Amino acid sequence: MIRLIIIVLIGATLATAPQIEDDWVAVPQPYKEIDLETTPLEIKTNSAIGSGDYVKVLFYSVKSRRAGGFELHFNSTLQYEISECSSYTNFSTNPPADVNKIWRITKTRTSGIRQQIHCNDVEVLNILMSDTTCSSSSWSTFWDRNIRKMYFRFSDSASDFYMSPEGNWVPIRLDIDLEATPLEIKTDSALESEDKANVNFYTSQDVRTGGVYLHFTSTLQYYIDYCITSYTNFPNIPPADVNKMWRISVTRTSGIRLQIHCNDVEVLNILMSNTTCDDITWSAYWNRDIKKIYFDGGENATDYYRPYPVCTGLKTNWTSTMKTTTKFPVDTGTVVEVSCSDDGVTLMGDTKVTCKLGRDFSSLNEPWCSDTLIRRQPDRQTITENKVGTTRTTNNYLGFETGGALLRRQADSQTKLGIKLGQLKCVMEN
Ligand SMILES: *[C@@H]1O[C@H](CO)[C@@H](O)[C@H](O)[C@H]1NC(C)=O
Ligand SMILES: *[C@@H]1O[C@H](CO)[C@@H](O)[C@H](O)[C@H]1NC(C)=O
Ligand SMILES: *[C@@H]1O[C@H](CO)[C@@H](O)[C@H](O)[C@H]1NC(C)=O
Ligand SMILES: *[C@@H]1O[C@H](CO)[C@@H](O)[C@H](O)[C@H]1NC(C)=O
Numbered sequence: 001m002i003r004l005i006i007i008v009l010i011g012a013t014l015a016t017a018p019q020i021e022d023d024w025v026a027v028p029q030p031y032k033e034i035d036l037e038t039t040p041l042e043i044k045t046n047s048a049i050g051s052g053d054y055v056k057v058l059f060y061s062v063k064s065r066r067a068g069g070f071e072l073h074f075n076s077t078l079q080y081e082i083s084e085c086s087s088y089t090n091f092s093t094n095p096p097a098d099v100n101k102i103w104r105i106t107k108t109r110t111s112g113i114r115q116q117i118h119c120n121d122v123e124v125l126n127i128l129m130s131d132t133t134c135s136s137s138s139w140s141t142f143w144d145r146n147i148r149k150m151y152f153r154f155s156d157s158a159s160d161f162y163m164s165p166e167g168n169w170v171p172i173r174l175d176i177d178l179e180a181t182p183l184e185i186k187t188d189s190a191l192e193s194e195d196k197a198n199v200n201f202y203t204s205q206d207v208r209t210g211g212v213y214l215h216f217t218s219t220l221q222y223y224i225d226y227c228i229t230s231y232t233n234f235p236n237i238p239p240a241d242v243n244k245m246w247r248i249s250v251t252r253t254s255g256i257r258l259q260i261h262c263n264d265v266e267v268l269n270i271l272m273s274n275t276t277c278d279d280i281t282w283s284a285y286w287n288r289d290i291k292k293i294y295f296d297g298g299e300n301a302t303d304y305y306r307p308y309p310v311c312t313g314l315k316t317n318w319t320s321t322m323k324t325t326t327k328f329p330v331d332t333g334t335v336v337e338v339s340c341s342d343d344g345v346t347l348m349g350d351t352k353v354t355c356k357l358g359r360d361f362s363s364l365n366e367p368w369c370s371d372t373l374i375r376r377q378p379d380r381q382t383i384t385e386n387k388v389g390t391t392r393t394t395n396n397y398l399g400f401e402t403g404g405a406l407l408r409r410q411a412d413s414q415t416k417l418g419i420k421l422g423q424l425k426c427v428m429e430n
């Protein structure tokens with residue numbers, strides 16, 4: 001006789017639910033450790049000539065005193081500026097025309113302070129700093145200091161990566177798709193601390209799109225770059241808790257709407273327009289899709305960030321066979337009903353799945369669609385055992401059809417058969 005043992009594997013589903021803490025990412029230090037005295041600085045850009053983009057990097061000593069800096073302007077010609085020395089100047093040698101550029105900045109002190117700049121390995125500048133080559137007489141106060149830190153100013157629209165002392169290309173902006181998911185940031189700054197949270201938005205191509213700044217002064221104030229460009233009190237006062245989670249959402253269903261929640265209280269909700277924005281260039285910036293963020297060097301309030309945990313759609317391996325009438329995105333905890341896309345197909349497993357933290361769905365029994373559970377054999381009897389969607393025959397045949405492959409075994413021999421289907425494991429013993 002045949003015994004059929006059905007084991008439902010639920011443990012694995014529960015164990016993979018991510019912890020809330022794991023979702024938060026620490027905001028990178030705006031000041032990056034470098035040692036320009038021993039190692040040249042390398043920066044990658046992909047800005048076109050004439051784009052108007054800038055590289056703007058400031059150097060600091062170990063004690064955070066200003067130690068010079070360097071700027072590039074992708075004007076109709078490429079121009080450079082050495083901070084505290086010269087203003088924008090044409091290069092002595094034209095940089096290569098390639099759009100993708102690696103800039104190497106070398107500072108040496110063998111006889112005086114020398115600056116060399118290479119672009120894609122072509123030397124485009126080599127100057128010995130002096131009162132003649134620098135138009136500013138105070139250049140040596142700054143450039144004499146050993147350069148141990150740098151930061152990219154938020155108006156730097158061109159630098160995409162820099163080389164870390166460990167030899168890795170580090171992206172300057174962080175990938176987060178604000179078109180799909182709001183941004184959440186965590187602060188623990190008190191009122192009157194004068195701390196600032198500055199988050200700047202960019203497109204996938206590193207073009208500025210806007211930004212939101214918060215100021216913890218005697219009241220909590222906000223500033224919306226390219227829209228509301230003076231610090232303003234929130235229309236709804238944020239909750240008094242020191243630990244705050246801010247949710248910044250940009251939606252585009254009818255016009256461009258910016259919403260800010262603080263600990264789930266809506267503190268701002270504006271539809272951008274020539275009336276609500278004081279900066280009339282707002283639409284040029286805010287119309288661009290936000291795919292990256294940058295916490296700039298003036299920022300000292302944001303500790304952590306994450307994409308707000310919503311579900312943006314069904315799991316990708318469900319969508320070929322399953323559908324839902326739910327409109328995405330949905331918040332964590334939302335129950336979504338699924339059904340099979342094709343007629344005459346049976347939905348196995350759960351019909352309702354729950355959006356869980358981490359933008360995934362949890363289900364006890366992974367849903368799946370089966371087009372033929374069993375080929376009925378006219379000469380054989382079929383018994384259907386249904387709780388977990390498995391069928392068996394009494395007459396030596398066990399049939400499953402998944403993805404077109406019919407698995408069939410005659411079971412009156414000594415065959416043992418194990419089949420794993422999603423979360424179902426069927427073992428048939430003779
Ligand atoms: C480069 O841009 C600046 C404005 O930042 C402008 O003053 C200057 O004339 C431009 N130079 C060239 C060569 O286009
Ligand atoms: C820089 O080069 C451009 C193109 O050759 C030229 O038109 C411009 O006058 C130069 N600017 C300076 C300050 O020399
Ligand atoms: C943050 O920066 C502001 C100046 O922008 C300063 O007044 C404040 O003390 C700083 N806060 C911390 C924690 O360093
Ligand atoms: C808003 O202002 C800009 C700049 O003045 C103008 O080009 C645009 O047409 C205005 N939009 C509306 C809807 O009035």
Ligand SMILES: *[C@@H]1O[C@H](CO)[C@@H](O)[C@H](O)[C@H]1NC(C)=O
Pocket residue numbers: 315317318366367368369422423
């Ligand atoms: C979908 O993928 C998950 C994880 O990769 C897997 O556990 C599950 O069995 C798959 N479901 C279907 C219906 O293929």
